[in-house]
């Protein structure tokens with residue numbers, strides 16, 4: 119492990135940092151926002167994990183699942199115990215002793231290789247209510263596959279299982295998933311698949327979604343947000359609708375978002391802002407970045423990426439997009455919901471679009487943090503590692519953001535401008551700065567399960583006297599790939615005023631989220647917040 123400062127200094131000397139980037143870093147340091155303070159920073163966690171993670175998900179045991187594709191040739195880490203995979207259908211290595219999936223342990227930055235059988239290239243996934251990850255589709259022999267991995271601790275031996283009989287009804291390459299309130303998985307879209315299906319299907323077939331029907335290519339990896347009324351908000355390219363999946367009816371359509379396309383290969387990213395008061399607030403969708411519609415067809419031009427974000431309140435009467443400019447334009451960015459309900463926009467490039475080789479250029483090395491209440495952006499310090507196509511960003515329970523991947527090449531390639539990236543970093547938001555330790559809350563007693571609309575008690579210690587409320591939020595763990603975190607959501611819970619129980623220890627009664635539409639049953643990270651500073655999170659099962 120190297121310190122953030124060491125890593126930064128090393129990077130500066132290795133890579134030309136533009137004068138512009140230097141200026142924005144200095145600005146961010148000078149204007150840390152009220153109640154936040156401290157410095158955001160970067161840390162290099164691992165020099166070479168052996169694979170470039172194209173899909174990443176944090177499991178409820180704390181281990182982080184990394185997943186690449188199988189048909190990419192040899193990776194830089196072998197399967198354990200001399201195991202090799204023999205698969206005549208693999209497009210690159212029919213006898214392959216290297217690994218394409220890992221468990222990464224953020225506690226000690228160690229890795230354990232996993233064995234995946236069929237091609238997971240550009241697949242989709244999400245955690246089930248019991249914390250098992252369901253992962254769907256891919257390419258070639260994997261295009262209709264369903265795979266599962268049940269998480270284990272660092273001493274466990276959990277691995278991928280897949281079925282050769284429980285298949286998707288349509289091939290799904292570049293699809294998106296959403297866990298439904300009843301525990302079924304909703305799987306939508308992908309190349310030549312303008313349809314959705316349910317797992318388990320319970321005898322139901324494929325359903326067309328008109329939003330996808332007329333389009334190909336610009337609507338891959340559509341954005342899906344489960345709204346608190348139990349319907350699905352679905353966005354593809356520049357248009358969106360609400361689908362009632364119980365009656366398979368589109369019940370509402372929305373104005374076209376201004377600006378560029380927002381889905382593959384022009385990826386922006388999207389989140390639903392944190393639901394307030396246990397899920398009783400009006401939901402609001404945020405979409406940021408994208409690429410010029412001309413960019414995928416004209417790589418030499420390297421058209422500038424989108425600089426805009428749009429906000430839409432889909433359950434309002436006749437809503438429209440409220441547009442804002444970001445300080446930095448970006449495609450292939452990842453949006454991560456932080457425990458303080460601000461939105462980190464990280465990774466990606468300022469020119470071009472998604473795709474191999476030089477499809478994009480001018481890496482967006484500075485993340486920005488969006489405060490949805492103030493409608494403001496704050497530019498964050500730059501990394502020195504470009505995170506271009508096939509990179510990911512995921513929230514860890516301790517509030518850091520794990521950054522992995524970046525591979526613009528059909529095989530692992532370590533030459534040229536954007537080599538295959540095997541280094542893993544953490545972006546450490548300013549709230550992790552030790553300068554906040556006197557106000558940072560810490561759980562000393564907590565539940566491991568939270569019931570819908572039912573009270574639960576926590577005890578939180580804070581070194582200095584508590585001021586104001588101690589908030590509680592639950593944040594899901596998404597399946598992150600291609601700039602979109604499938605299943606990402608956050609709910610701010612209703613809380614009682616803190617009661618001083620003993621020296622520095624406060625009791626707070628929280629109320630579980632309203633119902634499974636607000637937060638489908640699954641494992642969530644529970645964070646306490648005091649003075650804008652989140653505790654380390656603990657995993658709770660919402661049920």
Ligand SMILES: *[C@@H]1O[C@H](CO)[C@@H](O)[C@H](O)[C@H]1NC(C)=O
Pocket residue numbers: 246248249250268
């Ligand atoms: C979790 O649920 C899925 C779907 O019902 C099931 O296939 C899987 O076996 C369950 N995992 C465990 C560990 O029980």
Ligand SMILES: *[C@@H]1O[C@H](CO)[C@@H](O)[C@H](O)[C@H]1NC(C)=O
Pocket residue numbers: 416418419
């Ligand atoms: C690509 O874009 C540039 C700049 O707009 C233009 O000059 C060029 O003709 C375009 N090339 C193609 C093949 O469209």
